[in-house]
Amino acid sequence: MSTIKIGIAGRPNAGKSTLFSAITGTMVAIGNYAFTTTQPNDGIGFMNSICPHNELGKICNPRRGRCENGTRFIPVEIIDVPGLIEGSSEGKGMGNMFMDALRDTTAIINLLDPVSEDKKILSPEELVKDAEATEREIINWFTSRFSSDWDKFSRKLSQSHITLEEALLQKAAFFNLKQKDIREIILKHHFTEDITKWADEEKREFSAIVMSEIRPTIRVLNKGDLIENRDNYVEQGFTIISSDYELSIERAFNAGLIEGIRSLKATEKANPKQKEAILRMEADYKSGSMLRIFDVLTNIIKKNMNKIVVYPVYDETKWCDKDGNILPDALIMANGQNAEDLAFEVHTDIGEGFIRAINGRTKMILGRNYELKDSDVVRIIAKAK
Ligand SMILES: Nc1nc2c(ncn2[C@@H]2O[C@H](COP(=O)(O)OP(=O)(O)OP(=O)(O)O)[C@@H](O)[C@H]2O)c(=O)[nH]1
Ligand SMILES: [Mg+2]
Known part of the structure; x- marks a missing residue:
């Protein structure tokens, strides 16, 4: 999907x-x-x-x-x-x-x-x-969804002593926010460490930040x-x-x-x-x-969401899959993701068995940390499971 x-x-x-x-x-x-x-x-x-x-x-x-x-x-x-x-x-x-x-x-x-x-x-x-x-x-x-059942949530938290990041991950689970996004927000902006002490204004500010920075x-x-x-x-x-x-x-x-x-x-x-x-x-x-x-x-996808499109292939010279289909997949990835991320995107087994990748244009060998570029055609070589 x-x-x-x-x-x-x-x-x-x-x-x-x-x-x-x-x-x-x-x-x-x-x-x-x-x-x-x-x-x-x-x-x-x-x-x-x-x-x-x-x-x-x-x-x-x-x-x-x-x-x-x-x-x-x-x-x-x-x-x-x-x-x-x-x-x-x-x-x-x-x-x-x-x-x-x-x-x-x-x-x-x-x-x-x-x-x-x-x-x-x-x-x-x-x-x-x-x-x-x-x-x-x-x-x-967003704010009303995020603030719902706040008292119940606070009572539960006061007994468990978890970090702000973990608390937000739980409280904002409904919005499917990623841990990395929450971490970025709390590093960049100041929020009270103890979430149970958040006033309505702070809840609203958090919502506004999510809606502008994570969900533009x-x-x-x-x-x-x-x-x-x-x-x-x-x-x-x-x-x-x-x-x-x-x-x-x-x-x-x-x-x-x-x-x-x-x-x-x-x-x-x-x-x-x-x-x-x-x-x-x-x-x-x-x-x-x-x-x-x-x-x-x-x-919106490329500029506001900072995404790129990458084409994984099985054969780096013909740019096709095992059955000869040319450029069968075009995957939307985040700018900054690497060859290993692409391997995981294709399949968890391929990610886990990652050995190296090959650039379909230059035929150069790429390590797992190679930063993907927009429109890259990449072959991934992985250990068979
Ligand atoms: N001239 C013109 N009319 C448009 C355009 N887009 C939509 N309309 C008309 O605007 C009216 C409303 O269109 P909808 O698509 O039902 O609007 P909506 O935003 O879904 O409306 P709600 O579901 O009621 O919120 C219809 O009569 C459309 O034909 C457009 O680009 N130009
Ligand atoms: Mg409508």
């Missing part, structure tokens, strides 16, 4: 389910009214990476995901949740219990709606306020097709997409009206009206102020 799980949160009607539908290719309820979604949706989307098969001059055979004209589509998990409003954490709207679906996400997209309730286009400043309101609700949800929340402005002066928003730092376009493209691709999801070239099957719509979308993307969603997902 993918190690990446991205949640889509935001106000009601922002277009979360439209976006989810477009990236996962599944049908879910979409409606021009608040609280269309009442239960979280879970599906598979894709990030992009330039496939090394381009260098080999042969086509790859991905075991998961696919490859389109040399661009690899690598699967990642996507979650769509009901809309958040101010006060969701106190039970308004759909409440915030559904947010539990985001408890083990590795990043959250805060999808922003440029259209106000009275159908005006919001200014960049107004959008920032909206974004902050949603982010506050996310932190409120990334603002993405939707409905770019409705914004006339997109460049103004880009200058203010907004990343703009259109879920409506993405969904149309997905449908056009499935109906054989365009050549690929990336290359919006109309096929002969498209009628003149469809061709015109395709050209209009293409022109909007060419203007550069609006991004395709895979590029946004890729940026």
Whole structure:
């Protein structure tokens, strides 16, 4: 399973389910009214990476995901949740219990709606306020989950004398935080060593730090097709997409009206009206102020989450597995992980039996501490069990 799980949160009607539908290719309820979604949706989307098969001059055979004209589509998990409003954490709207679906996400997209309730286009400043309101609700949800049963937890702890790191590992288990992440937070920030003495403010601060440093929340402005002066928003730092376009493209691709999801070239099957719509979308993307969603997902994974893509192979010259499948796997790893980590990612037995690795490009021998680089093709040699 993918190690990446991205949640889509935001106000009601922002277009979360439209976006989810477009990236996962599944049908879910979409409606021009608040609280269309009442239960979280879970599906598979894709990030992009330039496939090394381009260098080999042969086509790859991905075991998961696919490859389109040399661009690899690598699967990642996507979650769509009901809309958040101010006060969701106190039970308004759909409440915030559904947010539990985001408890083990590795990043959250805060999808922003440029259209106000009275159908005006919001200014960049107004959008920032909206974004902050949603982010506050996310932190409120985290804090309330993290603080629940605090007294019971404190009583139990006062008899056991464990370190802050261990206490946090237990208390935040619901969020699937790794020991390394907790260690990093308490090294970098000051927290009271005795967790039973934490005041509400400290609990909230811990939640805010997790949500910004471990589970980054990334603002993405939707409905770019409705914004006339997109460049103004880009200058203010907004990343703009259109879920409506993405969904149309997905449908056009499935109906054989365009050549690929990336290359919006109309096929002969498209009628003149469809061709015109395709050209209009293409022109909007060419203007550069609006991004395709895979590029946004890729940026989130590579830049905000600091990940790389690595291709393990069995044969370092043909870049294939035992059965001759070329570049069968594309694994998303953390920047800074090494050859031994890759071996463990492939299989625990391979990790334990690690002898050495070979760089598929240079054919150099790599030790277990070799730091992996983005797009590396690596053969691992391990003792047979
Ligand atoms: N023009 C335009 N309309 C969009 C876009 N994305 C979504 N919409 C419309 O916005 C409305 C709301 O879309 P949904 O996907 O249901 O929104 P949601 O955020 O899931 O809403 P809730 O589930 O109620 O929180 C629908 O009428 C969509 O067609 C877009 O990029 N451009
Ligand atoms: Mg929805």
